[in-house]
Amino acid sequence: xxxxxxxxxxxxxxxxxxxxxxxxxxxxxxxxxxxxxxxxxxxxxxxxxxxxxxxxxxxxxxxxxxxxxxxxxxxxxxxxxxxxxxxxxxxxxxxxxxxxxxxxxxxxxxxxxxxxxxxxxxxxxxxxxxxxxxxxxxxxxxxxxxxxxxxxxxxxxxxxxxxxxxxxxxxxxxxxxxxxxxxxxxxxxxxxxxxxxxxxxxxxxxxxxxxxxxxxxxxxxxxxxxxxxxxxxxxxxxxxxxxxxxxxxxxxxxxxxx
Numbered sequence: 001x002x003x004x005x006x007x008x009x010x011x012x013x014x015x016x017x018x019x020x021x022x023x024x025x026x027x028x029x030x031x032x033x034x035x036x037x038x039x040x041x042x043x044x045x046x047x048x049x050x051x052x053x054x055x056x057x058x059x060x061x062x063x064x065x066x067x068x069x070x071x072x073x074x075x076x077x078x079x080x081x082x083x084x085x086x087x088x089x090x091x092x093x094x095x096x097x098x099x100x101x102x103x104x105x106x107x108x109x110x111x112x113x114x115x116x117x118x119x120x121x122x123x124x125x126x127x128x129x130x131x132x133x134x135x136x137x138x139x140x141x142x143x144x145x146x147x148x149x150x151x152x153x154x155x156x157x158x159x160x161x162x163x164x165x166x167x168x169x170x171x172x173x174x175x176x177x178x179x180x181x182x183x184x185x186x187x188x189x190x191x192x193x194x195x196x197x198x199x200x201x202x203x204x205x206x207x208x209x210x211x212x213x214x215x216x217x218x219x220x221x222x223x224x225x226x227x228x229x230x231x232x233x234x235x236x237x238x239x240x241x242x243x244x245x246x247x248x249x250x251x252x253x254x255x256x257x258x
Contacts, residue, residue: 014033014083014084014085014086014146014147015071015072015073015081015082015083015084016030016032016081016082016083016084017072017073017074017076017077017078017080017081017082018076018077018078018080019045019046019049019078019079019080022035022049022080022081022082023045023048023049023052025082025084026049026052026053026055026056026058026082027052030084030085031084031085031087031088031089032053032056032058032082032083032084032085033058033059033083033084033085033144033145033146034058034059034060034061034082034083034144035049035053035058035059035060035061035080035081035082035083036060036061036062036063036068036071036080036081036082036083037049037050037060037061037062037063037079037080038062038063038064038065038068038077038079038080039062039063039064039065041079041080046079046080049080057139057166059139059140068081083144083146085144085145085146086145086146086147086149086150087145087150087157087162089145089162089163089164090134090161090162090163091163092134092136092163092165092171092174092175094134094161094163095108095133095134095136095161095163096133096178098133098134098161099133102133104131104133104257105198105199105200105201105257106133106178106180106200106201106202107130107131107132107133107200107201107203107248107252108132108133108134108135108136108175108180108201108202108203109123109127109132109134109135109136109202109203109205109241109245110135110136110137110168110171110172110182110202110203110204110205111123111135111136111137111138111142111204111205111207111241112138112142112168112204112205112206112207112212112213112216113138113141113142113206113207113210113213114137114142114143114205114207114208114237115141115142115143115207115208116143116208116237117143117146117148117149117152118148118152118238119208119236119237119238120137120143120149120152120238121148121149121150121151121152121153121154122152122153122238122242123135123205123237123238123241123242124149124152124153124156124157124160124162125152125153125154125156126238126241126242126245127156127160127241127245128153128156128159128160129156130242130245130246130248130249131249132160132203132245133161134160134161134162134163135160135161135162135163136162136163136164136165136168136171136202137162137163137164137165138164138165138166138167138168139164139165139166142207144164145157145162168204168216169215169216169218169219172202172204172216172219172220173219175202178200179200180200180201180202181199181200181201181202181221181222182201182202182203182204182219182220182221183195183197183201183202183203183204183220183221183222183223183224183244184203184204184205184206184212184216184217184220184223184224185203185204185205185206185211185212185223185224185225185226185240185241185244186211186212186217186223186224186225187211187225187226187228187234188223188225189222189223189224189225190222190223190224190225191224191225191226191227192224192225192226192227192243192244192247193227193247195222195224196251197224197247197248197251197252198248198251198252198255198257199257201248203241203244203245203248204216204217204220205237205240205241205244206237207237208236208237224244224247226240226243226244
């Protein structure tokens with residue numbers, strides 16, 4: 001009997017497994033966050049899927065059979081599993097266009113390798129409430145737009161565009177040409193109250209464990225710290241992002257910006 005492939009409803013209703021289903025998903029234009037291929041699978045159908053993945057610039061990882069079996073809800077993955085995004089990604093230009101449409105200086109939130117979907121969802125929610133025009137995330141080593149992210153955002157994903165880029169540092173360099181200044185969260189920097197956070201700005205938040213990576217930090221124009229008065233020295237990534245976003249809001253209001 002034919003071992004049919006099918007789209008499977010997993011924890012986030014986003015797992016597509018089986019060669020035919022994955023190939024059909026690519027050709028149907030579905031947004032695939034990540035493609036997993038079993039080590040050693042190199043036959044014709046797999047090569048066709050890899051070509052489609054390259055066309056769409058999809059992150060592809062090779063993993064062992066045991067891991068594939070653990071991920072697959074049915075065990076009928078046929079050596080290939082894809083993770084479908086719960087929402088479509090925007091382009092960075094879409095975010096800039098949203099700022100122009102409102103007649104406002106761009107306010108962007110860039111996330112350096114946020115891995116927890118609850119943190120990402122919470123940041124998107126706060127970004128919407130703070131008036132940020134969009135969120136930018138990297139393709140690798142970071143969570144994408146899963147159903148958990150969508151739920152945690154409490155509907156903000158319907159209004160706040162999220163762009164996904166190959167290289168966050170290069171994106172910062174390109175956005176600097178648009179007149180945007182970049183500030184990263186850094187506990188060793190000057191307190192945020194002493195920094196000028198008005199005008200076109202991109203706020204860079206690091207991941208839950210390491211903070212902003214060195215290469216991305218070097219691309220930023222300056223850093224800002226959240227004053228700490230307790231016995232521990234760090235905040236949850238989404239909380240830190242919220243505090244810094246609302247300092248930007250406070251300064252914008254004080255400067256007469258919308």
